[in-house]
Amino acid sequence: MKLKDFAVLAAVIMIVVMMVIPLPTMLLDFLLIINLSLSLTILLVAMNTKEPLEFSIFPSLLLLTTLFRLALNVSTTRSILSSADGGKVIEAFGSFVVGGNYVVGFVVFLILIIIQFVVITKGSERVAEVAARFTLDAMPGKQMSIDADLNTGMISDQEARERRRNVEREADFYGAMDGASKFVKGDAIAGIIIFIINVLGGFVIGTTIHDMGFAESASTFTLLSVGDGLVSQIPALLISTATGIVVTRAASDGNLGEDITSQIFSYPKLLYIVAGTIGLLGLFTPIGIFTSWPLAAIIAFGGYQMQRAQQKNQEEAVVETEGEETEGLSRTENVMSLLQVDPIEFEFGYGLIPLADAKQGGDLLDRVVMIRRQFALEMGFLVPVIRIRDNIQLKPNEYVIKLKGNQVAKGEILLDHYLAMSHGMDDEEIVGIETIEPAFGMPALWVNEEMKERAELYGYTVVDPPSAVATHLTEVIKKYAHEVLSRQLTKQLIDHLKETHPALVDELIPSMLSVGDVQRVLQNLLREKISIRDLITIFETLADYASYTKNIQVLTEYVRQALSRQITQQYAKPGEPIQVLTAGSSLEKRITDGLQQTEQGQYLTLDPESVHRIHEALSEQFQRSLQLGAQPILLTTPAIRMHIRQLVERIMPDVPVLSYNELEPDVEVQNIGVVNL
Structure with a gap:
């Protein structure tokens, strides 16, 4: 354990000991001064923090200082009642501060209690409660905002993690402040009760035990009680003020002093009005010009000086901005930043802005976040940040998807319609705008709200525009994942x-x-x-x-x-055999004869006529498979699978080519055709 950690633990233990063991008055004086110094330090720190989280230890510190102050109250009460002596600090506050008059001291103490309990403590408690409630209610929105900024590339993953951690810490802080403010309220109530106990108990003890007269006992113990109350309530007032400052502080770039001077005195012309008002008060009221006019002159002069300072700062800011712009254009790194190409971009016309604008109900950013998560689960790697932006050069309802700056897909959607796709049997009663479904190229219709319900009844697949866009973007990313x-x-x-x-x-x-x-x-x-x-x-x-x-x-x-088990599960349907086309012996022999061995490996060399014949044979069987309602899958031997894949990729890139070794032995395979030359 470090020395500073041990010192904190020892201090907490000593606070508890103070409540039980009597302390000499000299030590009490020292501890009372420490209490006052600590309270003043906390107040100054609270005033100089820019954000509440910079003083995140404040709730726990508030509890410890309250416990320390109550322990001092117990010790001073014991000393006052037992020996009618509270030490020099209490005596100074009781005699010097209130002038030795216990009636004046009582009134001053009462006013101090009212200020602390009714005004500052009550207000701080309410602000802490409301801040905690609003902070917790705002957490989901803040998290979505962070995800949106991360998705659009405005922040990095590290910045997103840091902002999420700050949101969690902020919620914990305001929740703790809501509870810690109750300590401040309880401390104020305890101060009032302890003061009453000291006055009444001291009066009884003074007359019965210390053989004091009625007046002497009342004067002595009232002054000591007032001094004890002031010396404890003034630090409590400082702590309460610090609590109010912390819970009412909004995030800014400066501390409390900078914010006050920059915001209150940001309108120097208004000070002329204030100076004129003060001058008129001295002229037309009994206040007199000798009291009001000097102050009015000082206020007017201050407004004049601040106005000149503002004009000077504005001129310097203009010159500095022009210099930065000129310097920025000439910097090599700024020019180099223009060369950066985003891995994936999604651009849309101005008519599709509601898709991405959360204020208009758009959830495109959230859908993109889900696409990235889904792709990570399905394909095994995290897609880079997708840059989303509007492009006035596009048609209003058009969007394009770019890969490394080059357009790879585009589409057009109608926000006030739904995309309806049939399963092969069109119905004449379903009327809409003919289009092509962007993700899979299927014929579809854009239908209105009324026609949507009818289309669903007739078995059409109906999707809303955001879902159509999200599906298209997902399929494009899958298609070009190897380039990403x-x-x-x-x-x-x-x-x-x-x-x-x-x-x-x-x-x-x-x-x-x-x-x-x-x-x-x-x-x-x-x-x-x-x-x-x-x-x-x-x-x-x-x-x-x-x-x-x-x-x-x-x-x-x-x-x-x-990965045979994974590949088998990818293409096998539960309870159904895998329907495949097999490469015939003539096709396999022709490809095997066309293989040439080099130092870099095997390469397929075929003449154009042979390639054309193979393409025709493959296309014929693929079309026949589609007419039978089966997804074409070509099965061949492991030795030539990759070479057949090269040929198939040119005519139907979406047709899987598998080898016998890539299917599990227990899976049922049904041959629906043979590809021969």
Whole structure:
């Protein structure tokens, strides 16, 4: 335990001891001065904080100072009643401050109690209660605002975590202040009760035990009680004032003194009106000009000086701003910032602004946050921040999706309509604006509110515009996920895996494969919509086979076979067989004959006529499969799977190409066609 920690614990223990063990008056004087100094320090610190969280220890400190003050009250009460002596500090407050008149002292003490209990303590308690309630009610909105800023790229992940932590700390602080303010109220009540006990008890003890007369006993113990009350209530008043300052402070760039001088005196011309009013009071009332006019002159002169200072500051600010703009344009780093390209951008016309404007009920930002979370769960990596902005060059209802600054998709939606898609059988009673569903390219209709209910009754799939946009954005990200996965994102995935499996990562990187090699393997998986969430299996497979080959395509095939259970579940429906097309012997032989072995690995070399014939055969079987209502899946041998995939990708990139080793043995496979040349 550090020395300062031990000192705090010892101080708390001594506070408790003070309530039990009598203390000499000299020590009491010293402790009373400490109490006054500590209260003044807390008040000054509260005035100089810019935000309440800078003084987050205040609720606990408030409890300790209240306990210390009550312990002093117990000790001074014991000393006053037992020996009719409270020490020099209490005597000074009782005689010097109130002039030795116990009636005046009683009135002054009563006024002090009224100020503290009725005004400051009561107000601080109410403000703390309201602030705690409003802070808790505002937490969900603040969290959504942080998520929105993070999603739009205005803040980084580290800044978002820091802001969330500040929101939680702010709620805890105001909740603690709500409870701590009750200590201040209780302390004020206890001060009144202790004062009454000291006066009445001292009067009885003075006349019965100390053999004092009625007047002497009343004067002595009243002055001592008043002195004790003042010496304890003045620090209590300082603490109560500090409590009020802390709970009423709003976040700003300056402390209380700076804010007061900058805000109250920000209108110097108004001081001329104040000076004129004071001057008129001295001229037309018995106050007199000798009292009012000097003050009016000082106020008017102060307003003149502040007005000149404001004009000077404005001129300097203009010159400084112009200089910064000129310097900013010439800085190389500002020009370099223009070269940065966002990984993913979503731009929309001005007619779609309500989609992203939360004040108009738009929830696009929240949907984008959910898309990123869903993609992390399904595909295994966090999509970079999606930049969302309006573009006046687009049509009002048009939006485009860009990847690294290049447009990859676009769409057009009607905010006051719904997108209705049939399941193959259109109904003439469903009337709307013909369009193409942006995500999957299906024929659809934009229908109004009335037609929406009828379309749902006839079995149409009806979605609202935000859902259509979110679905389109999700599908685009899935389609181009392999391009989104950069080396930096790959490094983040590796670092995350290293936290739990350091031996696996250290074995593979960099001795066997580089970060770029791992990135290319992961990109190959994502290109065929294979999730990379199971990084442990992927890295273990790479570690097993990287010592035999550095060919990225071959390593990808090994990884796919290791993920056979995941791939099988991806394409198998519960209780139904997997319907597949198989590559015939003639197709496999033609591809095998076209393989050439080089130092970099195998490459497929086919003449244009053979490629055309293969494409025709594949297209014919794929179309036949679609007519049967089955999703085409091509099954082939492991040795040529990646080469057939290259051919299929050119005509139907969404058709999965699997090898026999990528399907679990217990899954039922139904062959619905054979692709032969």
